[in-house]
Amino acid sequence: MAEQARLLSENERQRELIRGLSMPVLPVSSETLVMPLVGELDESRIALAQATALQAIDQMHARHLVLDITGMPFVDTTVAGGLIRLVQAANLLGARVTLVGVRPEVAQTMVALGIDLASVATAADLASALHREPITK
Template sequence: MQVQEQDAANESAARQVAAFLDRSREQIAQRWADAALFRTVFTVSRDEAVEAGKAVVDALAAVAGTGRLEDIAAPGFEGVRDQLGRMASSRARAGLSPAQIADEVAALRVPAVALLRQGFADPDDPQTGDSVLALTVLMGTLRLVVMERALSAGEELIERQRQQLMEVATPVVKLWEGTVAVPLIGTLDSARSQVVMENLLDAIVAQRARYAILDITGVPTVDSLVAQHLMKTVAAARLMGAECIVSGIRPAIAQTIVHLGIDLGSVLTRASLADALAYAITQQDAEDRSSAAAGASRR
């Protein structure tokens, strides 16, 4: 029986909080507009901060109306989830730690609770305590939602930076007319190998390259997985009409390839990038002379 009574009291408190948020949205938003979280993010005008505050209050009212005060996945939060994420990201870019951002969100509770208490004639009334507790729980959930969005935004930023670094670490260089090269440095994994292949194929098309050089002088080790990636890249380049040359195979790597039983017989190799470039230039000169001779004979 006590459990049922407590559940009923909790539901009643949640409804009271929802009604309070609906009728006090303007007052709460005005006070929140002066809080650090809103004031330092919405700098165009104070009205912008007030409108953002109203949107958050509406979301909290919707969540309270469902009684799911502790559910960060409550539908009521969906409308402001991106906005809260942008706010958290803005504060993070300003140099605040996650703990400091959480404290700024927690600070929003104080003016909201103060307004709620003003609506009760007797501060010692059990209903007052239940409503204050319900609003406190709801504001705690808001804090979790903000932190969830902040962490998600941080992960997305890290992934974008990782992708950018990967692209920077795998540049395609034009060495000669019709010849491009990818100087590989560091360990090759599936993700990076995919970037290498895409960048190389794009360069072959853009430069109309007939020869593509994969220089692995800076690759510390070659295992069966790395060898497979190299073979796939060579095959893809050939499909695009370019001959692919692998250069920079050091003695230790050559021994490893032999011990692993990896067959690179179909892959054209040279000892160094300079050797590979010299081969490509020589071959192109021979092809150009042959084409010129063929054209002269037809005339």
């Protein structure tokens, strides 16, 4: 029984590690972070993305976060709402957020759902978003 409990604990620790690695926040300068979001997001992954991004912004004193959604197959109202909450919370920490990688079908879905992203900066791709921001070393 003790061995089984140890294995279950180890399994859960590994799951947490994998969850953390699935949402990396990559520093590209002293003030700019990039967070690629890959795969489908449900409420728990959205919450993890929010917590991970906000913790990185706080720890690294970042002023800009680029959210790259190129690897997301779709965006629904739950995902869009989570992204907006992340943008608002990042703004409260003093960081601007730029959304990149919005594919045409995702853009059409967001418009059809009536999702208002007027307060969110966008860029066509990662290079464009990074070019806009001054890179501080």
